[in-house]
Amino acid sequence: xxxxxxxxxxxxxxxxxxxxxxxxxxxxxxxxxxxxxxxxxxxxxxxxxxxxxxxxxxxxxxxxxxxxxxxxxxxxxxxxxxxxxxxxxxxxxxxxxxxxxxxxxxxxxxxxxxxxxxxxxxxxxxxxxxxxxxxxxxxxxxxxxxxxxxxxxxxxxxxxxxxxxxxxxxxxxxxxxxxxxxxxxxxxxxxxxxxxxxxxxxxxxxxxxxxxxxxxxxxxxxxxxxxxxxxxxxxxxxxxxxxxxxxxxxxxxxxxxxxxxxxxxxxxxxxxxxxxxxxxxxxxxxxxxxxxxxxxxxxxxxxxxxxxxxxxxxxxxxxxxxxxxxxxxxxxxxxxxxxxxxxxxxxxxxxxxxxxxxxxxxxxxxxxxxxxxxxxxxxxxxxxxxxxxxxxxxxxxxxxxxxxxxxxxxxxxxxxxxxxxxxxx
Amino acid sequence: xxxxxxxxxxxxxxxxxxxxxxxxxxxxxxxxxxxxxxxxxxxxxxxxxxxxxxxxxxxxxxxxxxxxxxxxxxxxxxxxxxxxxxxxxxxxxxxxxxxxxxxxxxxxxxxxxxxxxxxxxxxxxxxxxxxxxxxxxxxxxxxxxxxxxxxxxxxxxxxxxxxxxxxxxxxxxxxxxxxxxxxxxxxxxxxxxxxxxxxxxxxxxxxxxxxxxxxxxxxxxxxxxxxxxxxxxxxxxxxxxxxxxxxxxxxxxxxxxxxxxxxxxxxxxxxxxxxxxxxxxxxxxxxxxxxxxxxxxxxxxxxxxxxxxxxxxxxxxxxxxxxxxxxxxxxxxxxxxxxxxxxxxxxxxxxxxxxxxxxxxxxxxxxxxxxxxxxxxxxxxxxxxxxxxxxxxxxxxxxxxxxxxxxxxxxxxxxxxxxxxxxxx
Numbered sequence: 031x032x033x034x035x036x037x038x039x040x041x042x043x044x045x046x047x048x049x050x051x052x053x054x055x056x057x058x059x060x061x062x063x064x065x066x067x068x069x070x071x072x073x074x075x076x077x078x079x080x081x082x083x084x085x086x087x088x089x090x091x092x093x094x095x096x097x098x099x100x101x102x103x104x105x106x107x108x109x110x111x112x113x114x115x116x117x118x119x120x121x122x123x124x125x126x127x128x129x130x131x132x133x134x135x136x137x138x139x140x141x142x143x144x145x146x147x148x149x150x151x152x153x154x155x156x157x158x159x160x161x162x163x164x165x166x167x168x169x170x171x172x173x174x175x176x177x178x179x180x181x182x183x184x185x186x187x188x189x190x191x192x193x194x195x196x197x198x199x200x201x202x203x204x205x206x207x208x209x210x211x212x213x214x215x216x217x218x219x220x221x222x223x224x225x226x227x228x229x230x231x232x233x234x235x236x237x238x239x240x241x242x243x244x245x246x247x248x249x250x251x252x253x254x255x256x257x258x259x260x261x262x263x264x265x266x267x268x269x270x271x272x273x274x275x276x277x278x279x280x281x282x283x284x285x286x287x288x289x290x291x292x293x294x295x296x297x298x299x300x301x302x303x304x305x306x307x308x309x310x311x312x313x314x315x316x317x318x319x320x321x322x323x324x325x326x327x328x329x330x331x332x333x334x335x336x337x338x339x340x341x342x343x344x345x346x347x348x349x350x351x352x353x354x355x356x357x358x359x360x361x362x363x364x365x366x367x368x369x370x371x372x373x374x375x376x377x378x379x380x381x382x383x384x385x386x387x388x389x390x391x392x393x394x395x396x397x398x399x400x401x402x403x404x405x406x407x408x409x410x411x412x413x414x415x416x417x418x419x420x421x422x423x424x425x426x427x428x429x430x431x432x433x434x435x436x437x438x439x440x441x442x443x444x445x446x447x448x449x450x451x452x453x454x455x
Numbered sequence: 456x457x458x459x460x461x462x463x464x465x466x467x468x469x470x471x472x473x474x475x476x477x478x479x480x481x482x483x484x485x486x487x488x489x490x491x492x493x494x495x496x497x498x499x500x501x502x503x504x505x506x507x508x509x510x511x512x513x514x515x516x517x518x519x520x521x522x523x524x525x526x527x528x529x530x531x532x533x534x535x536x537x538x539x540x541x542x543x544x545x546x547x548x549x550x551x552x553x554x555x556x557x558x559x560x561x562x563x564x565x566x567x568x569x570x571x572x573x574x575x576x577x578x579x580x581x582x583x584x585x586x587x588x589x590x591x592x593x594x595x596x597x598x599x600x601x602x603x604x605x606x607x608x609x610x611x612x613x614x615x616x617x618x619x620x621x622x623x624x625x626x627x628x629x630x631x632x633x634x635x636x637x638x639x640x641x642x643x644x645x646x647x648x649x650x651x652x653x654x655x656x657x658x659x660x661x662x663x664x665x666x667x668x669x670x671x672x673x674x675x676x677x678x679x680x681x682x683x684x685x686x687x688x689x690x691x692x693x694x695x696x697x698x699x700x701x702x703x704x705x706x707x708x709x710x711x712x713x714x715x716x717x718x719x720x721x722x723x724x725x726x727x728x729x730x731x732x733x734x735x736x737x738x739x740x741x742x743x744x745x746x747x748x749x750x751x752x753x754x755x756x757x758x759x760x761x762x763x764x765x766x767x768x769x770x771x772x773x774x775x776x777x778x779x780x781x782x783x784x785x786x787x788x789x790x791x792x793x794x795x796x797x798x799x800x801x802x803x804x805x806x807x808x809x810x811x812x813x814x815x816x817x818x819x820x821x822x823x824x825x826x827x828x829x830x831x832x833x834x835x836x837x838x839x840x841x842x843x844x845x846x847x848x849x850x851x852x853x854x855x856x857x858x859x860x861x862x863x864x865x866x867x868x869x870x871x872x873x874x875x876x877x878x879x880x
Binding site for chain 1: 456458460461462463464465466467468469471472473475476478481483485510520523524526527531569573576577578580581582584585586608610611612613614615616617618619620634635636637639640641646647648649650651652653654655656657658663666667668670671672681682683684706707708709757760761762766767769772773774777782783784785786787788789
């Protein structure tokens with residue numbers, strides 16, 4: 031089935047009613063933004079745009095989708111005619127994938143007749159909310175790791191397809207590799223992994239398991255040493271693989287203490303270049319707490335794929351203009367600002383970002399302003415090549431540049447205000 | 456691509472090493488269980504088994520998958536030969552989908568040669584961890600709603616495919632409907648939805664929007680009344696639709712207070728049968744807090760699809776037997792019990808569940824014991840018909856029966872101990 035069914039029913043009932051009363055053709059602007067950052071975070075990272083544009087290109091209603099709608103009672107003939115001819119012909123612009131965002135940042139803007147734009151709400155939000163939640167958490171982990179490599183290994187803790195998107199989002203913000211083979215295949219994310227406790231338990235003893243692994247993967251492999259007794263496991267590992275053993279992995283216990291013991295033992299055995307990788311229930315705080323420990327890499331699972339306490343980015347898709355007229359609802363706690371927004375990031379003379387400027391209408395540029403809205407789709411056609419691996423590489427580079435321009439307070443892990451104020455006038 | 460790439464790389468490196476040293480053929484038993492329930496929950500609900508069995512039937516490595524592995528450096532000829540001939544021929548048994556579980560419950564058991572069983576870890580855990588997290592949260596919401604209908608509408612807050620699985624999991628435990636059209640198409644979940652604020656804003660005024668909606672969807676529809684002024688919205692709704700209006704929806708503000716005001720106003724206007732549906736940021740606690748308010752239905756989004764604070768079930772997939780020998784690791788904080796388990800639920804004379812009994816080896820049945828392990832796959836073939844809609848209906852009925860037998864304390868929303876003790880001897 032095509033992505034067109036990844037849609038909420040109310041979009042089709044609204045469309046049916048708008049077709050009947052002639053409003054479906056009204057020129058509309060919908061904006062995607064987050065009202066706030068979760069949990070006192072200092073910034074968010076926009077992710078998923080590339081995935082969205084791939085799926086938008088296939089957003090059609092063929093026979094299978096139309097039959098599925100009929101079976102659910104959506105039988106209005108004008109609606110089904112409209113859908114069978116549906117093709118997105120509008121414009122999309124937005125923040126570049128990998129860009130950071132703040133409350134109110136218009137991260138995506140869709141301009142199209144209501145009868146087109148209304149259908150995209152669920153798919154747009156599903157992809158951006160999920161992928162941005164993961165990227166935003168992952169960016170904090172990369173910051174906490176302070177240059178030590180991070181491996182994404184959370185596939186088992188989230189929906190099987192969300193796992194692929196999570197691996198992509200983590201790589202976008204600086205994770206070096208993932209355990210997920212599909213993410214390697216689809217997006218060119220480097221994949222990593224060697225063995226689990228089951229492999230040791232499969233064998234008659236730990237030495238036999240280590241020998242089997244080294245035989246096939248070479249002495250540069252990572253041996254998991256905590257199945258029985260960690261220090262004895264390290265001795266056995268070096269006995270089997272020699273002092274050129276690539277790494278040992280610690281997956282349980284007090285990681286800071288064990289890493290110190292492991293380092294000392296490895297050094298005493300002459301395995302000075304053998305790295306120590308840790309992997310048990312890490313999040314950005316646990317990573318930061320290990321900064322002083324002799325750790326050479328972090329494997330992160332559950333916290334990464336669940337957004338470290340913020341599993342969704344809370345972005346909304348709101349109608350802000352209809353036939354050129356700004357519109358906004360007045361619902362309590364959910365008020366919004368009408369009118370299509372412009373957005374720039376302001377920087378000081380040293381190149382450090384100082385503010386997010388988001389206003390309806392044009393912005394008179396100042397020295398150091400960078401326009402944040404880039405064209406993504408023009409008259410239904412993608413502006414850029416959508417090759418998934420090339421897109422991700424480019425987004426990763428963009429994120430690295432953007433991140434380097436953020437002020438120091440953005441890297442605080444503690445709860446606080448967004449690192450940049452959003453100026454709305 | 457087939458589900459075989461939804462796999463962690465280490466499963467293939469372990470397999471390559473096991474093929475090389477001859478251990479890949481060892482007869483293995485892997486068990487799936489959760490060490491604990493999240494957040495002081497009283498029970499968990501197993502979900503995803505039907506989805507898993509569907510994907511297991513397609514778990515093969517064809518040319519596309521093998522090429523993707525080669526491109527990632529997995530070029531070991533013996534490994535690729537093994538994968539190209541791969542077909543799961545083992546046995547799977549487990550708790551019925553929709554069954555409740557407790558810490559240590561062996562919710563799935565896979566028996567197969569290591570070279571087969573090792574490959575299933577990620578897919579098994581991704582599906583069961585995600586779907587069980589959603590079902591476990593949703594079941595608490597259904598309990599808190601006390602018979603009032605719940606609508607699942609969280610698609611926009613989670614990965615686009617996770618959204619479909621979440622809608623399925625919510626229906627499994629008693630949600631009446633979902634907004635997600637794909638869940639309707641794939642699993643027969645009833646779909647629901649009428650309109651968003653954008654539809655009102657699209658129109659010149661609220662009355663025009665309501666007229667358009669009632670024209671196409673009939674007076675039985677649900678009108679969203681809080682775009683501008685909620686009480687005025689209700690007056691306009693009844694003016695347009697008459698006193699037979701199906702429902703009004705409140706999506707902002709103090710819902711208990713607004714529901715009371717809305718009910719009083721509807722009654723004063725003669726719309727006694729018009730229902731009041733509420734939908735803003737609900738979770739099980741907010742639903743419970745509305746028990747005394749005149750609310751006729753709950754729409755639940757974000758909290759549902761993110762597991763209401765517990766977005767993953769934390770299940771693990773552990774080797775417990777190898778060639779008939781119980782095995783277990785000794786890693787700190789992650790110790791497990793070796794040996795293939797049996798599991799029964801014990802009940803008192805009134806039919807109320809009193810304990811979960813999980814022991815290695817057989818259990819001598821007592822009066823009131825129910826065997827929890829049912830056959831799912833025999834020699835690689837599914838034991839039951841996997842038709843997705845029929846499977847879900849049957850799982851939903853099973854859940855309802857199981858739930859009725861739980862002791863009263865299972866329904867407490869507060870944090871506490873599991874509702875049943877797990878007896879391990």
